[in-house]
Amino acid sequence: MGKKLKITRKSKKIILGICVTAALALVVGLFSYIYVADHNTLGRKISVYGLDVSKLTVPKAEQKILKSFQNRKVVFQEDGAEVYETTLGNLGYSINADDLRSQLEDLRKKRAADRHLLATQEDYKIQYQLNKDENQEKSVLVSGNFGDKERTASVDAAVQYDEKQKKYVMVNETQGNMIDEARLKAYVDQTLDSVFQTDLLGDDVTVTMGTEVYQLPVSAQSEEMQNKLTNLNARLDTYRNMTVTYTFGSETEVLDGSTIDSWLKIDGENVSVDQNQAKAYVENLATNYNTIYVPRTFHTSYGSDVTVSDNEYGFQIDQEGELNQLLQDLETGTPVTRDPVYSIAGMQRNGRDDLAGSYIEVSLDNQHLWLYKDGALVTETDIVSGAPTPERETMRGAWPIAYKASPYTLTSDQYGYNTTVTYWMPFVYGQGLHDATWQSSFGGNRYKSGAGSHGCVNLPKDQAAIIYNAIDGGYPIIIY
Template sequence: MSERKKRGEQRQPTNRKGKRKQKLKFILSISILLMIVLTVGFVAYEIVTDTQTMGCKTFVYGQNVSRLTPDQATEKINTTFEDKTVSFYENGKSVYTVSLRELGYSLNTQTLETELFKLKKEIWKKRTIFESKEDWKIPYEVVRDDNRLSETLSVEHFTADTERISSEDAYIKYDDASKKFIIVDAVQGNQIDPNRLLQYTSDCIRKNLEEDFSRKVIPVEINENTYSQAAVTASSEELLSRLSELNTNIEKYNNTSITYLFGDVTETIDSATINSWMVISGDKVEIDSDKVRAYIEGLASKYNTIYVPRSFYTSNGQTVTISNNEYGFRIDQDAEFEQLCADLQSGTTIQRSPVYEKEGLSRNGTDDLNGSYIEVSLEQQHLWLYKNGVLVTDTDIISGLPTEDRATYTGAYAIAYKASPFTLSSDIYGYEVPVTYWMPFVYGQGLHDADWQPEFGGDVYKTNGSHGCINLPPDQAEVIYNAIDGGYPIILY
């Protein structure tokens, strides 16, 4: 083989290798060029996208708003918000379910879109080549249609397994065991209060949104927070004040003791009696006025001594009945009722005399003479003066002439007053007589000295009797005058 031929054979493989290298270079150049074009295009696309949308991998409160414009993101977030479910539960059971939209809730889209624009700019400033998913939190404003909320939360939607009952107020009652008033606490019912339901639901929604805005279901428990409440509770100041007042009154009644004084004789109203008069009705403690009046009437029946026939034991050992009894004691039952009712609430021990309409000089129980009195026997024409059970003096007298117009009145009276000297006069009988001692008792009749009478006692009165007065020897008139005072009892029979 020639030298040239050999060189040609050696050159041919070398040319082939060169062509392949050129082809590879071309392909590589094209690929690089395509890569550059794609990269530039991608970057340009991302720049344009980031400029006009919320960018990629962007979440707001859990909502994917990537590649969405602020207004599109606004619509999506608001729609998702309105679609949130509000589930009402009562006693562990679901009783009503509505959406926020049905309740009249939505977001202020203008505010939301403004905040999303701000967020878009912030995201653009923080953009990187390798962006990670981020859940953004932005300010928002909830708006509500109150009319729609009220309509949707109508209490008719909330049925219960049992009949709904209203709450019962706390109240005061008397406890027989403790013998005092106590407060019975209010009873919580399950009747729904529309206003409380609205307020509690609104609070639950607000609280849930604050805790987790992305929450899809908002639970609301129908409980005492939504039920009608008792108007009066056990802690009511007015109720506590009333309780204190009532128990104070009972304590006063229990601590009260009233003793009536009739001289040395007494009548006591103790706490047992007072308790028997108490009337407990609801939150009231009162005294049975009928029982109080009956008690006073009993006192009057027992201790009144005036205007009733008087049984009198004479100095001669006889018992006579005095009909014209205008001396003694009479209880003023109306005034005593008022006084006793006031005393019953005093909480103290009281000793006193009854309130009298008429009073004698002194008494000891039913004895209103108490050993001090003037006794006159018209039949015997004699007078006795007793003081504190002791005979002070006795004397013969001359009484009125026993005729219809001049006879001395019989009965029991009180000496009205005494005067010294005094002039006796009468237009009817035409006389005017001075006396030293004058002690009238009834209807112009009285005791007085009569120095013009020559003698006293016997039957003198039948012929030389007075015009009704009791004529006394001057010395006896002086003794009697000095021994008595106005109000002294005199018994004439």
């Protein structure tokens, strides 16, 4: 049998002392380790935005965070497939290093002041400042980097004229998939800003591309397009509801909206009046209502009709002036009633009748004169007209009385007379109506003898007074 080993009391004390010493050394070492870790590093069991930075000094933690952020992948997906991959660093994003260092140092001090023997895992969301190189981001976010798929441009909504409906209608927009680089950049920035709020240093960032990054067409519902549609149809209605009523005395002629509508030229969004058609209308108006410088057929007091070719009395429409006025009227859209623009205007008219019952009628063959006013006979009288020779005959035709004067001296170097008359009413080429007290009688064939005038129409003085007081300058006279 072996000998039984006996441990003396003294040995037990030595062993116990060694164990206590070792335990104390262990405790001291542990506390030393904890002190160093908690004071010189960020501490034990710590992460920032999920990134483990345990037992790292501030500079090392800073570098790890900066590198992790810049190397973080950004993956672009479109139609369920990956089309491009880059990093935050390539996109020009970076964390402000000075600010990060300051935040980490504050965090270190906070944890050092609040150290515990047994550490528990903690994740911190510290404040941060981001820097971004705009030019760098633009250089990466170019449409050519996002796959080689065939792309179609968006088509804006449009307003177009519908012939069947006779109005403008809206054609809706078409959304294409052509990338708008400015919208892409804004969408990427928005996406990343949202991610950074909670996940600054997490996994890959996925950017799902859709209509948010495509060229945006002008919408049919936009205020701009709705206003355009309203304004164009209102312009059409303005023309179609427009009327121009021309007055010719008591008679009128109406240019109505349906005729104006037929003149409209519609070229895309441009609505205008076809000036050639408006011009043709004015020309036709002039043809129908001009009464001067055309042979005049006149119904005489004897009941027969005569035609005079020298017709210098009446109305003439100023076609250029009328066209300009008409185009201005059409643009206002306000119905108007007015006379045409005349270059020459007679005294009055009723439709195509430019005498309207007020005129002087002279029959040279019968040596007789009638004065009518508003359809009523004012007076009639025999006359003495010019002698029937080429030099002295009274002109046949129609003219306005140029003016009237009382008294008036008639002179002629050619015929050697100087005579004052009481009533003078000239009509053409120095010829006129006047009293002739030197005539012993009027009418008959006296004008064919030496009693004939030099072209004037001689009147008894009382008849000259009646006529003079009844008319004004512009009064028509028809001599046949």
